[in-house]
Amino acid sequence: MSTLGADQELLIGLVSISDRASQGVYQDQGIPALEDWFGRALRSPWRTVTRLIADDQPSIERALIELVDELGCNLVLTTGGTGPAARDVTPEATLAVADKLMPGFGEEMRRISLNFVPTAILSRQLGVIRGRALILNLPGQPKSIRETLEGVKAADGTVLVNGIFAAVPYCIDLLAGPYVETADEVVKAFRPKSARRPGSAA
Structure with missing residues (x-):
């Protein structure tokens, strides 16, 4: 975990809901x-x-508000609680604290997961903006988390379907957050050329 350049570091809130x-x-x-x-x-x-x-809506709402409003997280990722069961209320809690809905994230997460399991259509994951933070609902299983963030790759490493994290650094830029650089071999961040820093590939 990096600790250098604390004034420019990305502060990530991780909320596991179970x-x-x-x-x-x-x-x-x-x-x-x-x-x-x-x-x-x-x-x-x-x-x-x-x-x-x-899996309790008031608790989820309080955690999201604390992480964004009090601690200043730039990015908040939740895992779990996005299915159709009665106790799955993560999307409701996320919407309750949102300023803006980012529907493309939820659409893309389901599209990625459908490459692996037909039950991905049951997921209600979504993305929202609160203040200057991006909040994303992710799956609960480690394998599904990785697939959602990285996307789908061929055996030789060629990217077949981009993961959602490719768009996250530029979204954080637009929210006046820190400049996030990624390891291309894991996930390649995309930015318009006008938004790239000198000497940076993305």
Whole structure:
């Protein structure tokens, strides 16, 4: 985890939403998977703030508000609670605290996951803006998290379908956040040429 250039580091809020994991019935896998992924994917400074909470709408709303309004996270990723079951209320909580809906993120997450499982159509994941932060609902399983962020690749590493994270650095730019650089071999960030820093490929 990078600690250099703290004034320009990306502050990432990670929220794992699970009744059983929050009660200690089993170990959470979402947050460790995300921290491992960011360790491979980011080339610029970053750090995380984590929360492990139950499938409870008021608790989810409070966590999102705290991470954005009080702690100043630039990016917040949730895992879990996006299906059709009665206890799956992550999208409702996310919408309740949103200033703007970013529908393309949810559409693309489902499109990516449909390359792997037909039940991806049951997901209600979405993306929103609150203040100057981007909030994204991700799947709960580490494999699905990686696929959603990175996309679909051929055996030789050729990108067949871009992951959603390719668009995240530029979105953070537009929200006046830190300049995020990625490891191209994991996920290649896309920016218009006019938005690229001198000496940066993206």
